Structure formats: structure tokens, C-alpha cells
Amino acid sequence: MEHTGVVHKIIVAGIGPGNPDYLVPAACKAIAGAKALVGGRRALAQYAASDGAGQHIMAVTRDIEAVMAFIQEELHERDVVVMVSGDPGYYSLLDAIKRKFPSECIRVIPGISAMQLAFARMNLPWHDARLVSFHGRQPERSALLYQKGAVMGMLTDAKFTSRTIPLILMECGWPGEAKLHICTRLSYDDEKVVTIRLREAENYPEAKNGILLVEG
Structure with a gap:
């Protein structure tokens, strides 16, 4: 996959074990400002903009290729925030993202794992x-x-x-x-x-x- 000239970032944000009390402020800020937001259905129900606000969203399902295609398309215009449970470095979608995109366009915000x-x-x-x-x-x-x-x-x-x-x-x-x-x-x-x-x-x-x- 070609990524030369990529300006926008994929921000992989750990959202903790579930309760918002365990969401770190940096992840909270990134999610709140996201114009493109990816996450599990429960995470999207919890954190996606309630009024839509022009926010582009994608639910993570077993069709990981569809998720990667969404991220690729959105990167042409804006940063993409990807919410993952717990900490991104511990059994998360980060592995798949790193196989598809260069490290220089990825930023990871750690979270508290279960x-x-x-x-x-x-x-x-x-x-x-x-x-x-x-x-x-x-x-x-x-x-x-x-x-x-x-x-x-x-x-x-x-x-x-x-x-x-x-x-x-x-x-x-x-x-x-x-x-x-x-x-x-x-x-x-x-x-x-x-x-x-x-x-x-x-x-x-x-x-x-x-x-x-x-x-x-």
C-alpha cells in the first residue's frame, strides 16, 4: 500500500477497561476532537458525537480489511482516531494497523489495560x-x-x-x-x-x- 506524502495521522487511543474514569486525558481529548472515529460498537455508542457533528465513524467488526480501507480513505482529508480497549500495545488493532501503515503516520496514546x-x-x-x-x-x-x-x-x-x-x-x-x-x-x-x-x-x-x- 502506498503512503508517500501522508500528512494526517492515525491516532490509536487506548480507552481503558471500560469505565470512563479510567480513560486518560490525552485519549479523551483526541476522541472529543475526532473528525473520523473508529472503534467497537460499544465504544462508539459511548464516545462518538451524539449529534453526528459531521463526524465520520466506522465500527470495528471481523472485516478488518474494511476498517483499514476506511482509515486509508479518511487519511486523505483528516486524522483518524482509532479507539481500542485497554492499552494499544496489548493485543489490540494496533498490530493490524502497523502492518498496513508506516510508523511515521501512527501515534499511540497508551491506556490502562484490564x-x-x-x-x-x-x-x-x-x-x-x-x-x-x-x-x-x-x-x-x-x-x-x-x-x-x-x-x-x-x-x-x-x-x-x-x-x-x-x-x-x-x-x-x-x-x-x-x-x-x-x-x-x-x-x-x-x-x-x-x-x-x-x-x-x-x-x-x-x-x-x-x-x-x-x-x-
């Missing part, structure tokens, strides 16, 4: 933690192997959940007595954070599409 918030809720430092994603994928076994004293953070989905992941971890050597923190709906009014033992997870109510933290 993973960060989960560690904060448990008062845990995360500088030495292993972070893996079970969201639409399964990590390599080598990334999951138990080490004494290890702390690991995991994104989950509808298949890999608070009930299925602990079984995988115990197969990888994690002890059944390890602490498991199950975090769902982080930042929302119905947020729930519970701590159980890894071996108890099989019989505990299943949680999907959240964050799991395990302490070895």
Missing part, C-alpha cells in the same frame, strides 16, 4: 509476572510451565475460562493449592473479583472473557 487493573485490585506488582493470552488462542506449553513463586496473568475467552484454564495449568505443574484470582467486569459497577485455590476452580461458577491471575 490486566493492569487486575494486578492493582490484588495489590500485586507485575514487573516480574508472566502475561499470556487465552483469548482466541492457546499459549505454548513452555509459557505455562510452573516455577516456584511465579505470578501469571491471563486473558480468557468463552472457551478458555476460569474452569478450563486451571486444568491446563495443573497439567503444566502448577500446584492445586496455588492462589487463583478470578476478575470479571473490571472497572464496571458489577465488577467481581474472587480468590480461590486452583484445584477448586473446576467446581466454582465459570467466568468467561475476564482476567485470571495465578500465584505459585
